[in-house]
Amino acid sequence: MADKKLVAATFTPFDSKCEVNLSQIGPYIDYLTKRQGVKSVFVNGTTGESLSLSVAERKMLAEEWCKKAKGKMEVIVHVGCMSLKDSQELARHAVEIQADAIAVMAPFFLKPKTAEALRLYLQEVALAAPILPFYYYHIPAITGVHVPARDVIANIQELIPMFRGVKFSDTDLMDLGQCVSSSPPQWSFLYGVDEQLLAGLAMGADGAAGSTYNYLGCHANKLIAAFKxxxxxxxxxxxxKLQELLSCARNFGFDLGVNKQLMINVSGLLLGPPRLPVMPCPPSNVQAIAKKYLEIFPEC
Ligand SMILES: CC(=O)N[C@@H]([C@@H](O)[C@H](O)[C@H](O)CO)[C@@H](O)CC(=O)C(=O)O
Known part of the structure; x- marks a missing residue:
């Protein structure tokens, strides 16, 4: 069985005024590589609040991650935006900063109605970064674009020669299975519903990409090793155990604010608050979740 990849979808470090704080990225990389055994990151995704960031902020973040991660970890940069022009600009920038790959989610203000419309959109973004491996980021619960991933990727290599797979953040395991069974072996399917990673692996996912691997990476690595x-x-x-923790977090309204604060408590990194409209997590709630974390996962 080929090596399976574990990717942490990174949080965006902010200062107390919610401005991007690049000084935490070096320590963040050290934390992920040394403490969590994570060797790949997915930058400026959902967890990174990318759609709440300006294009200039996304460039600063992507650049710093690529610079500091060089020789230490792989960096996949999410360049999806509501505007094709912005996505193309970020894709070109990803080439300049020598990102390892790019990923793109469906735009979701004016949504593509068909697989063909979405494929054509993805192609236009990919053309701005023709040398980079390209991933489609399938996250219908957030985008509201419910075109099955299987349909999106049908014959997509004819449009995007560097197409390399899907970051599959959906619970539809039949769709995942059909992606896997209809795709060439060199493509990767990274599963993004951390609560049921094992089911994704059983369906043929080549690894995982998600938010909880920021603070549960070492345990997810053990899960993957046991599966292998x-x-x-x-x-x-x-x-x-991972489900038990997330179920406890859900009782406190698990969202990006709670998730980020849990990462801060566990890692000690200064990641700051989330940006509005996401609200910060009340300290008492996160203390209860962090206590549960330590009960369930006393050590790596
Ligand atoms: C909707 C959502 O944020 N899903 C997360 C999961 O990792 C999710 O946080 C986890 O499964 C806990 O529910 C990822 O799939 C998203 C992600 O990887 C990203 O930040 O781009």
Missing amino acids: NCDLDRAREIQF
Whole structure:
């Protein structure tokens, strides 16, 4: 079985005034590589609040991640925007800063209505970064674009020669299975519903990309290793623990604000508050979740 990849979808560090704080990116990389065993990041995605950032802020962040991660970890930069022009600008920038790959979600103000419309849109973005591996970022719960990923990627290599796979953040495992079974082996499917990673792996995902791997990376690595060793009991045990933590977090209204604060408590990194409209998490709530984290995961 080929190596399976674990990708952390990074939070955006802000200062107390909600301005981008680049000084935390070096320590963030050290934390992920040394403490969590994570060797790939997905920058400026959902967790990174990308659609709440300006194009200039996204460029600053992507550049700093690529600069500081060089030789240490792989950087996939999400360049999806509501405007094709902005996405193309970010894609060109990703080439300049030597990102390892780009990913693009469907625009979701004026939504593509068909797989063909979405494929043509993705092609236009890919043309701005023709040398970079390209991933489609499928996250219908956020975009409201419910075109099955299987339909989006049908014959897509004819339009995007550097197409390399899907970041699949959806619970529809039949769609995932159909993507896997209809795709060439060199494509990767990174599963993005952390609560059910094991199910995604069973369906043929090549790895995982999600927010919780910022602070549960070492455990997710163990889950993946157990799966590879066909030790399903052990893999399930770890998955159930992750579910227990997220179920506790959901009782406190688990959202980006809670998630970011949990990462701050666990890692000690100064990531700041989320940006409006996301509200910061009340301290008492996150203390309860962090306590649960330590109960369930006393060590790496
Ligand atoms: C809707 C959402 O934010 N999904 C997360 C998951 O990692 C999610 O936080 C996790 O499964 C907990 O619910 C990722 O799929 C998103 C992601 O990877 C990103 O930040 O781009």
